[in-house]
Every structure is written in C-alpha cells, then in structure tokens.
Amino acid sequence: MEAIRLHEFGPAENLLREQVPDPEPAEGQVRIAVEASGVHFIDTALRAGTMKGPLLPDALPAIPGREVAGTVDAVADGVDPSWLGARVVAHLGPAAGGYARLAVVAASSLHVVPDAAGFDAAVAMIGTGRTAVAVLDAAVPTADDVVLVTAAAGGLGTLFVQAARRIGAEVVGVAGGPEKVDHVLKEGATHAVDYTESDWPRRVADALGGRTVSLVLDGVGGEQGRAAFDLLGAGGRMVMFGWSSGAFASFTSADLVDRGLTAMWALSARTIGQPGVLRSLEERSLAELASGRMRPQVQRFPLERAAEAHAALENRATTGKVVLV
DSSP states (O other): OEEEEESSSSSGGGEEEEEOOOOOOOTTEEEEEEEEEEEOHHHHHHHHTOOOSTTSOSSSSBOOOSEEEEEEEEEOTTSOGGGTTOEEEEEOTTOOOOSBSEEEEEGGGOEEOOTTOOHHHHHHIIIIIHHHHHHHHHHOOOTTOEEEETTTTBHHHHHHHHHHHHTTOEEEEEESSHHHHHHHHHTTOSEEEETTSTTHHHHHHHHHTTOOEEEEEESSOHHHHHHHHHTEEEEEEEEEOOOTTSSOOOOOHHHHHHHTOEEEESOOHHHHSSTTHHHHHHHHHHHHHHHTSOOOOEEEEOGGGHHHHHHHHHTTOOOBEEEEO
C-alpha cells in the first residue's frame, strides 16, 4: 500500500511517500480502507522530534497519524463480521499509522460515520471535535459571556466560535491575516481581529465598546495568550488547552488575585484520563456533527502532499482542520 513514512526526525520534507506491505488486522481488530486522515499541530512537533512522551514513535521508520475514517475492508477473529463495508471513523490512540491507504484499529474504537457526513468531517470531529467538547465542558460559556478565542480560524477555534455564538455569547475571534479574519466572521464571530497587527488588543477593546472579555479560550500561549489574558475583566476566566506558539501564556498568582481571575488547564488527566471518558467525548462530538450544531471546516491535502500539509500548518497558512484525503 501507499503510506507516508518518517525515517528521521526533522523538517516536513522528511515525510516520504513509500510503498509498504499491507497491514493485517490481529484478533479483535479491523482494517480500514482510509479515505481521510487527520493532521494535528502536535503531529508536526512529533515529526520534528521536539515533543517527547508516549505519543513519540517507538522506532523509526514510522507512519504518523492517529485519526482515520473510511470503510472497513477486513475483520479479524473476534470481530462481528457485520462491520465489513461499514463507514467508520476511529482514533488510533497512542499508536500511529493513519497517513496511509490502509490502517488497523481495535473494533472497540470504531464509530459509525453519521449519515450524510463526509469522511473528512468525521475525522475532524473524532479528535479535534472531542477536544472541543472537553474544553467547552471545562469553560462552561454562557449567553452573558464575552468570549475571546485565540487561533479562531483553526480547527478548534472554528468550533469554539460556532458553539459560543449558538448560546448567544458575544465572540471575539483572533486570527492571523485578512483571509483568516474573514473566515472567522463567516463562522459567526461577533468581532474578528488580526493578531499580526501590533495593536490588536486595543482593536478588541474598541470593538467591545466598553464591555470586557469574560472568558478566554487559548490554545496558542506565549505573547498572544498573555495579551488575551490582559484583556480579561474582573472575575474573568482563562481556559488553556495548548501552546502552539511554543510556550505557555505566562502570568502569576498575583495577576489572578489583582482582578479576581481564574485560570485552568482544560485537558487534565483527571477530566479526560478516566476510563470511558474519551469514548464518551467522541460520541458526543459525532452527535454534534450529525445534528449540525458543529460544522468542522476542513482544508484538504492529498495524502502524497503530507509534507506540504505539515509545512502549511507550521507556517500558520491553514484554516480549519487539516485532513489528508
């Protein structure tokens, strides 16, 4: 089969298109003829070798990718044969193997793709969607909030904008460049500002006309995350779930006390590391897709252009969820 393999940690061009043997499902597993594979910013850090931990491949060469959607084309012993031919989506867990024409996964990890949903949308929701649901559970936005979303044109940011507007909150989307600002407004944001403009925090304040930010959803960190934090009014909440800038937003307990703020990390092992929690989040995110309450925006790249997809993601040149098709 055709697959994208990484032989050495480093730049995006280290992702190579190769022919490898077809994987065979072991007991309790199925094989999926892959139609869409999810790409995460974390994938770029794993490829570069800058991120350590359980997601790092055990050995190289390795096939990256932990989210796939497609059609079951083979089942092993211990699997209900009725899965054959089913349209499914699955998160592969710590294992990789998604950037390929075929992938194997435990049958217990499968979800049926909702009727009328595309494989690309389903693969966006199985990982990015479940994260969005978990962050929103932690943040508990209300109609009274003024919500500021960093990286609002990204896969997660787009879902946050949609969710906050659906409940009636005033939403400020922060994105990089005029095209991304337009994207955020089309997704329903009340206001959108370009963080490449040095005075973007003042533009946010001007747009709000006297109101202050009450909730920040931040996956960027660094200087942008800190600037968003500084826009919080008294009693505001800072909910963090990532650091795509390469650093966390930096503030002290004194900063919190001065304005009566609260800050939290939304994706702790206590909240999502419990048995069955991730499965439940996946089910809920796919239900949001089926109902139309969440509409993932997808930027597609052919499988053979995986290196280009990684480079575009690293260079902040993408909108929505990046998917290999």
